[in-house]
Amino acid sequence: MNIVISGLGIIGGSFAKALKKYTDNYIIGINRSRKPLQDALECGAIDEIGTVESLKSADILILGTFPEAAVNFVKNNAELIPENCIVIDSSGIKSEICPELVELSHQYGFSFVGCHPMAGKETNGFVSSEADLFNNASCILVPCGANKSAVSRIDTLVRKIGFGNVVYSTPEEHDRMIAFTSQLPHVIACSYVMSPVCPKHNGFSAGSYKDVSRVARINEKLWAELFMENREPLTExxxxxxxxxxxxxxxxxxxxxxxxxxxxxxxxxxxxxxxx
Amino acid sequence: MNIVISGLGIIGGSFAKALKKYTDNYIIGINRSRKPLQDALECGAIDEIGTVESLKSADILILGTFPEAAVNFVKNNAELIPENCIVIDSSGIKSEICPELVELSHQYGFSFVGCHPMAGKETNGFVSSEADLFNNASCILVPCGANKSAVSRIDTLVRKIGFGNVVYSTPEEHDRMIAFTSQLPHVIACSYVMSPVCPKHNGFSAGSYKDVSRVARINEKLWAELFMENREPLTExxxxxxxxxxxxxxxxxxxxxxxxxxxxxxxxxxxxxxxx
Structure with missing residues (x-):
């Protein structure tokens, strides 16, 4: 299969590396900036640096960018995506983007399956990506009415690249759960380190400090977008x-x-x- | 040296194991219940099961019990503690207990050095103790005016059993810092897992959930005491x-x-x- 990955950050990059390590698929990378593409090509994470024209031969398209950018990428290039192609995203929010992607999939004939790999780090970018980032992690699939064979192919693929289990959900349930399991810990970490005492913690701290503050090393652009797009469940x-x-x-x-x-x-x- | 340890929980037990592993001192254990003493004797963590009479020959007394119990133990047995003995506690709070222990030390002639090993786990008791629990951890010493040679002997001893650095503090600074580095993460963890969504987190969670919720598996009697005894800094x-x-x-x-x-x-x- 030809698999096109749009956005080679930590998640897109890890998809590329895992797909090369655990499957025989042909991996094509697309990215706004050049550096991650060259790095990915050099280390063998992708077989080819692609353009939007590469979408024409895509069996699977993985959206590795931020949520809004992912929707815009599909919107701008929908006519290039073949009808037999399955599009998956990797976003931390679903209600805000799934309806639009589902509508585009109906309009242009491809399949869309929402996907959220429950794996990450407090660092970002292709340099932080790993072939085994998904090992034993949970993969949340949000099928949004996609046909069963498309969903089943994605289920098989994600298990093959290391995910330990696959959980099925709706956009609403996903967002409600993620507000608690992932977004709230980030809000907590960022609020926690703002104590005036924090800069002096050294020597007075151990595992509890380390654990609760870890994700305060946050990518503020990504998480501000995720928080905004999940306002109700998160503020609750x-x-x-x-x-x-x-x-x-x-x-x-x-x-x-x-x-x-x-x-x-x-x-x-x-x-x-x-x-x- | 004869080192008496009162209270063979995770901290007292780890002191015993580390002292046997890294030093040649003779270790005597005292504990309210019999089981940890027998376990400690069997695995070689102590050389002898002692009684309060053992205090008469103690060069160092380590208080491994909860703060209030530690103060009461010294109060009830102060006349058995030799003048050349150095008493250290291992409590997570200092302002509430140090003045009383300092007063007892002046009254009876022994030395008291406040001590707080910045190491622990979300499990308790002698079964959770480890010879290497303190490896590279920070040890906070609160000398409270003790003579320099006593402080220096404790400094040397704790480095010998694995602590990576020794930090000196006052009871007030200690309690202010610990409110942030240790107590607040426990308050956060316990508050976090009370979300009605928490019991359903499986499949929707990853490292962030795990990290922030870890210490919610709390020993409520110990931590309720620690929180109460550090009211002002913690509520702030x-x-x-x-x-x-x-x-x-x-x-x-x-x-x-x-x-x-x-x-x-x-x-x-x-x-x-x-x-x-």
């Missing part, structure tokens, strides 16, 4: 978090040790019930 | 965090992408300035 999660922070604070302030132990025990039991 | 940190969470939320709610990018960039720069 922030409100829920603040409510629980206030509960703990109030138990401490009112010297209510029994209540504080009760709250903390509930949290412990959530983790225990999950076997974590 | 919770307030600062909530303020920054609200700022991000407001930028999202008012669709102010420029402001949101600006806030996230500031967080990124805090981490970058720290080289993290």
């Amino acid at each position: 999660e922030i409100n829920i978090l603040i409510k629980h922070l206030e509960e703990i604070k109030n138990a401490i302030n009112t010297d209510n040790r029994q209540e504080l132990e009760h709250i903390l025990a509930k949290s412990r039991m959530v983790k225990e019930a999950l076997g974590e | 940190e919770i307030n600062i965090l909530i303020k920054h969470l609200e700022e991000i939320k407001n930028a999202i709610n008012t669709d102010n992408r420029q402001e949101l990018e600006h806030i996230l960039a500031k967080s990124r720069m805090v981490k970058e300035a720290l080289g993290e």
Whole structure:
């Protein structure tokens, strides 16, 4: 198969490397800037540097760019995408982009399957990509009504390149869950490191600091876009978090040790019930 | 030297194992329940199961229990502690316990040096202890006016058993820093997992979820005590965090992408300035 990847950042680059490592497909890279393409070609992550004309022979198109850019890329080049081509994105939000991509797929005849690889790092770009980034990670597929054979081919492909399991979801459920599992930890990390005490943490910190602050090394353009495009679920999660922070604070302030132990025990039991 | 360890939990147990692994001292364990003592004796973490009478021959006494229990142990057995003995605690708070221990040390003639090993796990008890738990960790010493030779002997000892660096602090600075580096991440983790969405996270989560939720598997009795005994610095940190969470939320709610990018960039720069 010819697989075209548009956007060779950490995710697109890792798709390229994993596809070359685990499959025999022919990989064509497209990217706004030249450097990642040359790097990818040199290290064998892609077989060819492509242009939008390469879309004409694409069996699969992987959108590795930010969500808005992914939609615009498809919109601007929809007539070049063959009817037998399956388009997948890799965005962290779905409700905001899936309807438009589904409409374009109906209009032009190709298939669209929403895809969100649950893997990443606190660093970005092709230099951070890895053939084994997806190893044992979860891949969320959001089929949005695509035909079963297209969905099944993507399911098979993502398992082949390392994903440990495939979860099926709707755009709404995806966005609700991701607000909690991924976006909220980024909001927390960024808020956490803004304490005036943070720059002096060295020597006074250990694993807890490291873990909660890790993703504060954020790509602000990407995450601002993701946060904005998932406003309702995310602000709801922030409100829920603040409510629980206030509960703990109030138990401490009112010297209510029994209540504080009760709250903390509930949290412990959530983790225990999950076997974590 | 005879080193008596009171309380063979994860920290006291790790002190015992590290002392046996890296030094030639004779280690005596004291514990309320029998099981950890027998386990420690069997695996060679201690040389002897002791009683409070063992304190009479102690060169160093390590308090491995919860803060209140540590103070009470010294109070109840102060007349058994020799004048040449150095007492160190291992508590996560200092202002609440150091003055009392310093007073007892003046009254009975022994030395007291506050000590906080910046190492731990989300599991507890002697079964979780490790000879190398302290490897490369930071050890905070709070000398509280103890004589220089006692402080220097503890400094030498903790480096010998694996600590990567020793930081000196006052009770007030210690508690202010720990509120941020250690207590706040525990408050965050416990608040985070209380989202109604948390039990369904599987398949939708990756490293961010794992990192921020890790310490929610909390020992509620220990941490409720630590939080209560550090009320002011901790509630101040919770307030600062909530303020920054609200700022991000407001930028999202008012669709102010420029402001949101600006806030996230500031967080990124805090981490970058720290080289993290």
